[in-house]
Amino acid sequence: MSSREDATRTTGRAPASARGAGRRVGIRDVAEATGLSITTVSHALRGKGQIAPATRERVRRAAAELGYRPDPVARGLVSGRTGILGLVVGHMADLPWASTYRPYYAAFSAGATMAAVERDYALVAVPGDPASGLWARVPMDGMIIVDPVREDPLLADCARRGMPVVTDGRPIDPGYEDVPTVESDLEQGMAAILGHLREAGAARVGLLSGPEPDAYTQDCERLYRQWCATAGQAPLVETPAVTEDPVEAALRMLSAPDRPDAVHGLNETYGQALIVAARRLGLTVPGDLMISVMRASDQAAGTTDWEVPLTALSLDARRLGAECVAALIDVLDGKEPGNSVVPCTVVVRGSTRRAEPSTR
Amino acid sequence: MSSREDATRTTGRAPASARGAGRRVGIRDVAEATGLSITTVSHALRGKGQIAPATRERVRRAAAELGYRPDPVARGLVSGRTGILGLVVGHMADLPWASTYRPYYAAFSAGATMAAVERDYALVAVPGDPASGLWARVPMDGMIIVDPVREDPLLADCARRGMPVVTDGRPIDPGYEDVPTVESDLEQGMAAILGHLREAGAARVGLLSGPEPDAYTQDCERLYRQWCATAGQAPLVETPAVTEDPVEAALRMLSAPDRPDAVHGLNETYGQALIVAARRLGLTVPGDLMISVMRASDQAAGTTDWEVPLTALSLDARRLGAECVAALIDVLDGKEPGNSVVPCTVVVRGSTRRAEPSTR
DNA sequence: CAGGGAGACCAAAACGTTTTGGGCACAGCG
DNA sequence: CGCTGTGCCCAAAACGTTTTGGTCTCCCTG
Known part of the structure; x- marks a missing residue:
């Protein structure tokens, strides 16, 4: 190593900075520029060891000026990380x-x-x-x-x-x-969206759940049942089978004798399924049926909502x-x-607004 | 086999296998196991240098047995690649x-x-x-x-x-x-889909293009115009503005005096827009209007197609x-x-089947 | 039997960092 | 004046490979 450094100085071998034109600037270049050792440069930049504040600053400046960025691969070699x-x-x-x-x-x-x-x-x-x-x-x-x-x-x-x-x-x-x-924060979120449906005038709120064996589905269903208990209504849950068209599940729910006048769907597809089912049964939205769904927050609004803009519990994906x-x-x-725990928010749109006309 | 135990002796360093318990197996372990140098192991595994076939096989076997996988980071250090x-x-x-x-x-x-x-x-x-x-x-x-x-x-x-x-x-x-x-292969694809529309009975085929300044949009439009020339019809292109609801563009096209009886949309959203526009204007699909779209091949069918299943030029994304x-x-x-150039295929579905379900 | 060439293998350098284990000078203390 | 810190800095090792530049042996040729 030292012989290599010496070679650079004494034998007239071109310094690194003058070699290949587009060569990456390395820590050695910074060391050379400041007249310090690479150890000191490394320490100065990483905030380790004892370095005089003035030196640290000098190194920082030189590194910035040279556009030095440590090679993540080399760094990974020693740290054992890949990044x-x-x-x-x-x-x-x-x-x-x-x-x-x-x-x-x-x-x-x-x-x-x-x-x-x-x-x-x-x-x-x-x-x-x-x-x-x-x-x-x-x-x-x-x-x-x-x-x-x-x-x-x-x-x-x-x-x-x-x-x-x-x-x-x-x-x-x-x-x-x-x-x-x-x-x-489904606990807060489910309470908020179900509360919204109730406040908007729903007498009986159903849940169009999903077949997925994950915590999200489980929790939503549990929280829904919990809410039903406090809200004084019997739970009404329908779940499409894995291979089933969710429209079928929606039809089952909406054609039952004790059909709900509001349904919350666990994803947007279920929301669309509810809309299709409602139209087939001659139910108006939100007149006869209010619909709300879960939705990824920053989904471009309007894309799938030409039918009726859907009120949503918006997850901050x-x-x-x-x-x-x-x-x-x-x-x-x-x-x-x-x-x-990340909060989620209720976004009220046409599908749960009974007062105003919902269609544009 | 053990005739060259001295390889480790000369370094005097503790053999790798004696260090950390759950340590990753490295090339040194393979070298030790075979009694060869790491150079030879590297060459044997990478297929470089001159290595006796028997040795090469022995190294391969040992490496597999030990579960050796070269560290991509270390490899990247020397090759200058990150992978x-x-x-x-x-x-x-x-x-x-x-x-x-x-x-x-x-x-x-x-x-x-x-x-x-x-x-x-x-x-x-x-x-x-x-x-x-x-x-x-x-x-x-x-x-x-x-x-x-x-x-x-x-x-x-x-x-x-x-x-x-x-x-x-x-x-x-x-x-x-x-x-x-x-x-x-838009050249082949556009010809195929436009040809299909014509064969399915379309007299006048329109194109709902897009505002994006990319080659895809440009080429589709150019190929459409080209096809029009050979098919003997005047081109009919409509393009929604960047911020405009594509339904507006669809309405413009469908309410013109010389409205098309078939439209190809450059993406699925435009297909939906055409459906919505057709319904507003009281046009039936595919009766009064046939619709086809571009689509990523493996998109789950049915998701957005409850209204009418859309015939598509399917891109093999x-x-x-x-x-x-x-x-x-x-x-x-x-x-x-x-x-x-990757071929794309026409997938015929309901939106362009006027008479009866054709072969498929 | 010298010389050449090829076949099989290996030690060490190199890659660009971080980390380890100091070294050196100067100040404070007894 | 010696001894101990302490503040600042540095040389070398280490990380796990690939690549370079060999060496050694054997065989063939003349």
């Missing part, structure tokens, strides 16, 4: 209504990507199919699993390999109590993604992040 | 109808991810906003840009920094002729993604990939 976080999306890509969740995933991963990049991590989408074992080939420091299902194979794999994990939505299998989790990344990085840094 | 490919998604996330393209992006990136992982690369989603400069913080070997627009800032940035790029859809600005490109990755890796490996 890559995995995000499992589409682990239910084979389910019929998978595209329903795309807006949610899109917003979630947009938020996660931003948060990761800001902290100098990169986010990779991991092939969801656990059977392929493909995911193990991507070198990652940790993983984010969205909506783990019952007996989630990915979750089990990660636990076995000791890979740090954060989940969006609580794992429902036992044994994962220590996995940090980020969730929407972007923020959920960002919080997952933050929690995962905390884990990697040795901190123990608590579970975090 | 990361960037994918720019949502660079038009701020456009009103961005969500229209989500199914396409989702399928595209699924295909790209698979292709990348299979070749031991990782695909990271890059924050689309070029202004933030955030994308430059992710260390990447190359980038895939989907649908570059006019004066695409990302494309310009990459060119400036000498970052290898492959685009999905040809760049329309001059000066990027050398950028490898992957495209759908998965494959397009995979081909982009293949092309980019070729570039990184020093090969010069040609531009590749």
